[in-house]
Amino acid sequence: MSLLPFTAPRQGRLLAGLTLGLSVAALAMAPASAQARSLETAHGEIEIEGQPERVVTLYEGALDAALAAGVTPLAAVATRGGDGVAEYLSDRVPDIAMVGTSREFNLEAIATQDPDLILASPYLSDEQYQLISRLAPTVVPENNGFSPDGWKAQARLYGKALGRTAAVEAALEDVQTRAEALEAELQASDTTASLVRWMPQGPLVMSSELFSTGMLEAVGLNVTDSGLVKDGRPHSDPLSLENLEQVDQDLLFLATLNDEGRQALDTARQSPAFARLDVVERDRVFAVNGQLWTSASGPLAARAVLDDIEAALLPDSE
Structure with a gap:
């Protein structure tokens, strides 16, 4: 086609x-x-x-x-x-x-x-x-x-x-209830977090004004783009490995869109610049699906992102 x-x-x-x-x-x-x-x-x-x-x-x-x-x-x-x-x-x-x-x-x-x-x-x-x-x-x-x-x-x-107004309102209320429950359980208002999409040309820091970063905020995390994202843009310019320390927060969510991105991330993980990040040493880096976290939106996507957050930060809750 x-x-x-x-x-x-x-x-x-x-x-x-x-x-x-x-x-x-x-x-x-x-x-x-x-x-x-x-x-x-x-x-x-x-x-x-x-x-x-x-x-x-x-x-x-x-x-x-x-x-x-x-x-x-x-x-x-x-x-x-x-x-x-x-x-x-x-x-x-x-x-x-x-x-x-x-x-x-x-x-x-x-x-x-x-x-x-x-x-x-x-x-x-x-x-x-x-x-x-x-x-x-x-x-x-x-x-x-x-x-x-x-x-x-x-x-x-x-x-x-x-x-289907009533059905959509019910779905939105369900998301709100779930986010509030996670926020109460996490108690993470002092915890900083960044979302990065890893592309073949390098890592892109995602704006704190997006759907998925909004979901991170909704559960009480303090999301930051480290001042790297210009107003009105969804993400930063690609960062070099030498500048990765700018995304060294308490939590780092790493998204990839496809096999090329995953291969680029796998290669980067072997570099000294990646390994010396404090968030890496503390094992607080979480791989997430970029199709969901950096491209999707909606009530079902919100539920799926909340599922990922819970699995990452409350692995023993199930």
Whole structure:
């Protein structure tokens, strides 16, 4: 399946008639008695009729929220560093269709799904929206920059679009309860922690304003990016091994996205610069899945991150 970037205007001409036809057909098939609901999105107010049955997600957080709400989408995009959905969701949607990546979508593959609702990313461009929204009502959350709690508002919007507001609220409350219980058990407010994604070009310190670092904060840890991440950026520039002491905190969570990253980390672990870190000597370095910790978001991802934190810091609790 070839991925078609949105920068090619010819695609818009080829698909315009098809997509407009699909949109009209989807509206015609909506139950006449369905109660419409209005949603405020990044592209203005849209109305959703009835209970969507053919949902396509173009954002990892949207897939997570849909599944948490009890809806199984027909299609999704591949997670960063992989060719399928993130591993923590793969068992839930073993047969889900892939319609692109987080940056490129195959419009023909999306149209083939005959969607009646598309849940997209807050980073979707205006140009992309103009094309995709011809296929079906497309929900795009407001892009308010990086925030450790922004995923909650996104999940609520997706839940409302799906007609599953109560289910999403219940999932969010469950996450809150679990985080508070872990915080009480850990008693770790004076404990510093950093999250680092190890890439082939070197380690990237992740911002303290992200979803997963927000979960670390939610259990009472003091998360720091050591001042290495510029405002509005998700991570630092790659660090050299000689500068690793800048991430030498009480706890270090190390994420990798794929085999290349894991191989680079394995090589780095053999270096004197890595071995002399105090956090390494104290054996307080924890390997985590980068697809989950540095790419995902949503209620199910939050539960999975909390599971990892508990397994790392309270290994005898089970």
